[in-house]
Every structure is written in C-alpha cells, then in structure tokens.
Amino acid sequence: MKALVVGGGIGGLAAAVAFHQRGWQVEVLERAPEITEIGAGLSIQPNGLRALDAIGLGEQVRTGGQAGPPRGIRGVNGAWLIRNDVEDLERRFGPWAIIHRAALVDILRAALPAHALRPGTTVRKVLPDGTVHHDGGTTTADLVIGADGVRSVTRRSIWPHAAGPRYVGYSTWRLLTASDGVEGSVETWGRGDRFGCVPMPDGRVYCYLMSNAPAGSRTGLDRLRERFAHWHDPIPALLDAARPDAVLQHDTYKLPNLRTFVHGKVAVLGDAAHAMAPNLGQGACQALEDAVTLAAAVDTLGIDAGLQDYDRLRRPRTQMVAQLSHRVAAPAHWNSPLATALRDAALPLLPSALLGRSITPTYSWTL
Template sequence: MASRHALVVGGGIGGLAAAIGLHRVGWQVTVLERASELTAIGAGISLWPNAQRALAELGVNARIAPQSGGGLVDWRGRRLASWDADAFVRSHGLPLGAIHRAKLIEALRSALPAESLKTGVEVTAAEPSGIVRCDDGELEADLIVAADGINSPIRQQLFPAARVAYSGGAAFRGIAKLPLSPSLSTTWAAGTEIGILPLPDDEVYWWVCEARPAGIGHEDNRAYLREKYGRWHEPIGQLIDATPEILRHDLQHLATPLPSYVRGKIALLGDSAHAMPPFLGQGGCQALEDAVVLAEHAGKSTVEAALRGYDTERRPRTQKVTKASMRAGASGPLLRNPAAVALRAAFTRLLPSAVTTRIGASVSRWEPPKLTPVPPRTR
C-alpha cells in the first residue's frame, strides 16, 4: 500500500515539527525550505510545559535548561514578585524551559530522515487541490502544510484580506556567554520589559521590549542600549556588552483572525495561521502543539476529515492565546502611563508567589494527543 505524501512549506520550528509528526504516523514527508541551509537567529526561546510535552510526543530529544527560580523586578533590581520554581511545577506540571533556537532547530532536524529536507526551494504558489508550484517546477501531494511564517504567501493567496499589524513594540534580542549564569528575571519599567533567560552551557538569552512607533532603527544597537539601560541593575549592562550580535525587529502579529486554518488539502500551521506577539512566550509553543494535533488527525483519518478535525481543535485555542498575548502586552511592556505603572508595581508586590507562578497555567497544562508510530511505507 502506497504511503500518503505531505509537502511542508517552511523549515522553521513549526514546519519541522509537523514533518516529524507526520513521518511518525506513517506519512512520506518532504520539507521545502527557501534558504540554502537551515539556520536560526541568535536568540533563545522559552519552552513552556505544553511545548515540552509536544516535543516528547514527537520523540524529539532537545537539551532544555529548566528554570530554577527568579523574579520580577524594577529597573533598580528591587523585587516586585518572586518566582517559585517548585510552585510552578505544581501548577504547570513541568519546569519552565529554555533553549537556543539554533539548537532546537538542530534537534528537530535530527529527528527527520536527511532525504526529507529540500533546501534552496522557492515555493511560488500552492493550490488547494494539492499542487505546489516551485521555482523549478510543480509537485503534487496528498497534504500541503503551510508553515511559511508570519508573512506567509500561501495564507495571502488563500485569505487575501488577512492583515499583519504592528504589535506596539520593538524587541532587541541577543545571547551572551557569562561564567556565572544569572537566574530568570523580568524587569518592568514604563514602556519597557527586559527579560533574562538562562540557557545551557553558561549562555544567557536576553531581550529588551520597548513600546514605541514602528520603523525606528539605530546605527549601533549596542550603543543605544548601553546609553539607555547601562545604569540599570546588573547583569543588564554585562549582557549588552557580552553579546556578539544584537538583533532588533518590530513585533508583529496576525491581526485578522482567520475563518479557517484549512482549505482543500492545505493546512496553515504556526505563524502562518496565528502569528502572535511574544508577550506570553507561546508563539513557538503553539506551533509545536499544532504539529502534534495535525499528525494525530492525519494518522487516523482521511485528509478531509483530518484537516477538519485539526481546524476544529486548533483554531479556537490559538486565537484565544493570541488575544491573551495582546492583553499581556498591554498590561506589561506596552504600559507607559506613569500612574498606571506605579499602580501595577504596587499591586504586583502584594501578590503571593503562589499566585504569580500560576499565571499561564491554563495554557501550559495542555496535554498532547498520543501519536501511534507507524513504520514508513514505500510507494
């Protein structure tokens, strides 16, 4: 019996995870990646327990750094709230984790057969009938997974009214290597959030989010950040100085909730379906959830039924998480009114750590469906 064939457009976290899941349940899979090689920007990613469970169900082994404690502080380093790692595990089921994006990409890539990945392939169009048009010809598949990012050409083709919008802030990001790894922390000030997230091997992922108009650039990101935040609490200045490359980009999200994540034989997945701002740290996590759910349905149903089940299951949840992320941004890094910022700090200081560690548990307690591994069949 011939195996069914899926074409996955995009070799990022969501696309690779989808390919792994489909391969695991018996599909023949080909990943089409535009870049000539798989790379990842110099940044980290937080992996909430829901994402870690998804990776485990996919059979992906990644070296994740569990976070052992920390807190929320003001710009001087004064504690606003404590973050209790043991209480977090009781509420969420697993520790909060973190990993370098490049290492996560490599772990995902290693879980796929080498012949499944085709790089340097430019996809120009995808048809609901199962046809993918590339720069060098056409391919046909039983299923097309569009994991081609926030500016997804396939989504634009299927839903031309969908709009990507500015989320209200810009982010600077980097990874530094420090001999004494600091603990997890988030620093709040008016219109600013600075996050510190320890990674394995003495690496530290950090970011600065600023509420400001879109499109503002700087000749020297390091000089700008050093001037503005160099006198804030340590190790902020040390991290800025120790980072080889500091990235900056405007934060965007998909402002138009899609009426469906599927069309014919095409499934939208990850940012192409529900790009969200990073204020809950769930963008990549939700893509990993998508991958497991799609694979679970595809492993036991016809393509039509599988895509219907995937859309029914994933669209309400991811659109709800997107809205929650927007609300988190409005009350967090995008909050600029001085009186509101002072009120937020006062209120936060009153919260017991048991309460603060439960934040996000309604999302992160998600359990993946079980995948039944099937040996790949030949055509």
C-alpha cells in the first residue's frame, strides 16, 4: 500500500512516519528545495507529546526540550491577570516541551528513508481517485494526504467551492533572542497587542508578538521596540537584544470549517484542514494528532472505513479547538481603553483553576 503526502511540514512528515512504521510505502512531495522549517520556537503540549509517543519520538523531544506549563497572563504593568497552577497542570496532563521548529522537522525527517522525500516538487492538482499532478509528472497512490498548509492545493482541488483563508485581524512576529531573566512561559496583554516569551533549552528565549494591523502591513524591529518600550521588564530588553534578521512576521489566518476532511482516497490534515489562530499554541499539536489518528484508522480499518473514522474522530475535535483558540485571546485585541481596563480588573477575580477546566479537552487527548 502506498501513501502519498503533499507537504513536508510537521504534520505531513508525522503522517509519513506513522504510515512508514506500519509498513506502507510513503512518498512526501514538498515544493521547497529542501525539507526543513523556518521559524523560531515551538511549544509541544502534552497532547502533542502523546501523539509523538505513538510514533516513538516523544521521548526524544522531551529529553531535548523540557518546559513547564504556561505560568499565566500579565498586564502591561507586570501585574498578574491570570496565574496558573503550573504544578497542577503538569500533574494532570503531563510535561510540556519547547523545541525549535527546524529541530522537530529534523527528528521527523530522520525517521524516514531518504528515498521517500521528494523536495523541489510542486503539486498542481489532486484528484479524488488518488492521482496527483505535479511538475515532475503524475503519481498515483492508494491514499493521498494533503498536509500542504493554509493555502492547500489539495484542499482547493478536492473542495473547489470551499471558503478560503480569512484574516483574523492581527499580524504575528516570532523571534529568538538572548535570555534576560525569563523563568517560564508568560504572555502579556495590552490594548490590541500581545507579547509572549518562553525560555529555550539552549539559553535563548522564544518570543512572539501579535498586534492588530491591516492585512499585508509590515512592521520592523525598530517599530516593535517603540511599541513595547513601556511594557514591563524584561520585554523591552528582550526586543533590544534581538537582531532584525531574526524576526519573522506573518499575517494570521484561519480557515472556515469544512464539512468533511475526506473525499475519495484523499484526506487533509493540519493547517490544510483546520488552520487556526495560534492563541493556544495547538496548531502543530493538532496536526500531530491528525497524523497518527489517520494512520491508525486507515491501517486498522482499511482505506474507506478508516477515512470515515478519521473524519469522525478529528473534524469535531479540531474545529472545537480552533473555535476555542479564536475566542480565548479575543479580549487581548480589544482596542477600547474602557473595555481593556474592565478586562484587567475582572480577570484576576476569576477562579485560579479556570484554565485547567477550560483546556482539559485539549490537553487530555489520547490515541
């Protein structure tokens, strides 16, 4: 049996590994000239680590990148708006890890035979019968897995009338910078702006910033330093230590819900199926869940029944996580001074266990 994966990112490689381990012939078509990943840090939460455990790679990620649960949310002046019980979160759900995106791709890629990888291959069209047209010719497979991102060719080929990506109203910047007293994962909310930081195992700090902005606008590091100059320590120092060439900016998009993730011999996963705002840090984790669930279902039940089972298991869950991700950070992007003042006054009054209860369905996933 042959599985053809369109897209060599985290979800696509994880799917290829999962099928390869089950004895399938796999082939990964990736349009980039090499299979790697740009970006900065990536938080792998307990559910994502359990998905990696299913393909035997979880311990490798844990060993290289132990991290604690998120400590909570601060206001611009440094006061805690929400403070999490990190010991309780880790006791209930298990460990967190932090890793560079490229390092995770390297781990996944190393679990595949070199001949399975075909970088520099641009897919033009995918047909429901398992035929894939690309710039190297035509390939057929028993199963085609579309893992080609938010602007997925697979999704557009199979569901040409489905709505495309929608801009959520804010841009995202990611960077790695020198450490400056960061002891754990913390996010700070302002008025239409957010700043998050997570210490990396190598001593650097992964930072992410989100600000309300028109789609397509670009803001450099100097302007970001000005925008966050009055925020609490160590935010200004972290930005001062950053290099302009280390800052990546991307507009933030989500995908409207699909009615199904499967059609014929084709399935979509990850951002191709359910791109979501990165507010819960669940994008990669959900793609990993998708990958191992798809392989288990199809290999156990056969292609037709397995695809239906994959859709039954994954579509409601990922769409729930996407909706939660959209809602959870909406107050951070309020522009009204009155609304944000009320937010900052109300959030500290919420029960300390609120996050644990609200996020339980996300973190507690098992295959």
